[in-house]
Amino acid sequence: MSDQRITYKDAGVDIAAGNSFVNMIKPLVKSTYRPEVMADIGGFGGLFSLNTSKFKNPVLVSGTDGVGTKLKIAFMADRHETVGIDLVAMCVNDIVVQGAEPLFFLDYLATGALLPEKAAAVVKGIAEGCRQAGCALIGGETAEMPGFYSDGEYDIAGFAVGVVDRDHIIDGSGIGVGNRLIGIASSGLHSNGYSLARKLVFDCMGLSIDSELPGTGRTVADEFLTPTRIYIRSILNLLKDFTINGIAHITGGGLLENIPRILPRGCQAAIHLPRWERPALFDILQKAGNVERDEMYRTFNMGIGMVLVVSEKDAEDMIDRLTGLQERAWIIGEITSCSENSENIVLVES
Template sequence: MSDKYREAGVDLEAGYESVQLIKSHVARTKIKGAQDSIGAFGGMFDLSVLGMKEPVLVSGTDGVGTKLMIAFAADKHDTIGIDAVAMCVNDVLVQGAMPIFFLDYLAVGKNNPKQIEQIVKGVADGCELSECALIGGETAEMPDMYSADHYDVAGFCVGAVEKSKLLDGSTIGEGQVLVGLPSSGVHSNGFSLIRKILLKDAHLDIHKTYEDFDKPLGEVLLTPTRIYVKAIKHLLEHVQIKGMSHITGGGFYENVPRMLKDGLGVKIDVTSFPRPRIFDLLKSTGNMEEKEMFNVFNMGIGFVLAIDKADVDKTLSLLNDIDEKAYVIGEVTNSGEVELTW
C-alpha cells in the first residue's frame, strides 16, 4: 500500500481489486492456443494449434471514440467493450482472417473496480462473439489526464489466415454482386456529429423514449456494434468470397472502395435494405442531405461482400440457415466510383 501514491490520485489497492473482478470474464474467453497469461507482462498464444501451413497474421487496432460520452451520460458501461472488440475484429475479418486473440487498453481518471468490471465484461462478451481469446490488457489510472468519471477504452486484435486464402482484392471483378449484412444501428462511428445534432443542437434527452422508438435514446445510441465473425466464418467454409468491406466512419463512399482494385467501382441501390429509424431521426433533426448521410454513417449496412452471381442464392441460403439477414444491394462496376441510386 502506498499512501503517497493514493494522495497523488492513484489507488493501487483498487487496481488489485479490479484485476480480481475481471478474471472470471477473461477466463470465459479462453480458446485453444490461448495461454494463461493474465498478470504476466505479455499475453501469449500458441500458433501451432491452428494447423496452418503458411499462416499470415492480420492485426487491427481501434477505439470507441466519442460514443463513450453517451456511456458516461447514461452511466451504462457494460456494452462499450463490445464496440472496442467489434471495431478491431471486423477490420481483420475483411482480409479473410479469423481473430484469434485480443488485448484491451483502459485508461481511467479514477479506478472504480465495479465500473472496470462492467467495461471488461463487455470486452469479454465481444471476444466470445468473435470466438477469440482475451489474453491480456492494461488498465492505467491517470488522474488529471481524465476526470474521475471518465475513461477511454481501445484495443487490438490479431487474426490468422492461410496465405493461399488471404483476400487482397485481386479476384474482384466487374459484374460481381454485392451482398450487405445489416448493422445494429449507428455502431461506433460519427458520434461527434451525432452528439452535435441530437444533444447539443436539438437538446434531446438520452433518458427519454421518443416517437417511433421502443427504448430511451441513450440505449438506442449505445446499441453495440455488430460482430460479423461467425457469419463470415460460416460463409467462407462454403462460398468463395471475392472481397469484403467493413462500413465504418466515412460510410459507403470511403469504405467500399477499400476492397476494390484501381479502376473498379460499385453501384448500390440504397432502397434494397431497411434503414434503422435512428438514421431518419439524424437526417431530419440535422437537416442532412441523403448523400452526406451515406458519406458519414453505415445507414443500415455494416458489412459488404463481393461474390460471383452464381453464388448469390447459396450465400443468402447459408446466412438464412444461421438466422443472419442479408440483402443484395448492388454490383461491382468498371466506373471507378461509388454510385448510389434511389
C-alpha cells in the first residue's frame, strides 16, 4: 500500500473549480429572477411561489430537452455563449404551444473536467435565454465526470415549468376545416437536424468550421451557431387578444412530423411551399447531398420555427401583430377535410 495521499482532484474532480464556477454564475442567475423566486442559488432545491390569483384553475406544464449535436459545432468553433439560449428555447417553445407562460428553468451540465470559464459562458447563454422567455433560472446541476466525456466536451439538458389556466389550454381540439396556418420564421437550423447538416457541410462539401458557407456570406460557425428563436413574448402577446386553436413547435421531425401532432381526426394541413421565404441555407444543404424534398421537410424546420392554427377572419390581423412584434410571418396553408386513411399533411408546390 502506498503512503501517497490521493485526493478527489487526483481522480479528476476539482471542487475548487466548482466553487469558482458557482461564484462566476451567481450574478447571471440573479439577472433572471422573477418576484416569485424565494431562494438564492446554492440550496438543494429551487423555491418558486405560484401566484394563483392570476388563474382560476392553474395547470402546470413542463418540458425538457437538450441541444443535441449542435454542441459539436460549439466544440469545433470553441464558442459556447449561444448554446445556452438554444437550451432554453427548446424547452420553453415546447410548453408555450399549450398556452403556458414559462415560470422557471433548471439546467444540467455534465463534463469530464470542469473549466469554469467555459461553463460560465454556457450559463451566460442560459441566463440570456431565460430573460428572453421571461422565466427565472432557479437551479441546476453541474456534474464533473472524469473519463466519461472527451477533453473539452460537455452535454447540457434543460427543464422548464410553466402555467396556464385550465380553460385556456391549447390542445388542438378547436382546429377546424377552413382554419389558416400561420408560419413564424425560424432564425436558421435552430437545434435540430445537425447530424445531417454536419455530414452535408463537412463530408459532402468538404468545408471546415471557419469556411465561408457559399451563398450565405457567413462562416459555417456563424450560420450553424445562430441561436434558436424564442417565441414566448410574441405568442403570449397574441393570446391576449386572439384565439389560437393550435400551435406546433417545429423541432425534430420538421413540418411533416410536428404539425400532425396537433390535428384532430378528419383534418388535414395543406402547406403551400412558395408562401414563405426559405433561407438560402436549406437550399445549400439540399443541393450538397441531393437530399429528397420530403427528407428535408422531415429533418429541418425549413425556415418556419412555429406554426399557429387560427380562424380565417383573424389570420391577417395576427400577421400584422406579429410584424409589429418584430417577427416575420406568413399564411402558409389551411386546414382541409380528409378521410380516415388519408395523410394528415400535404405539401403543395403552388
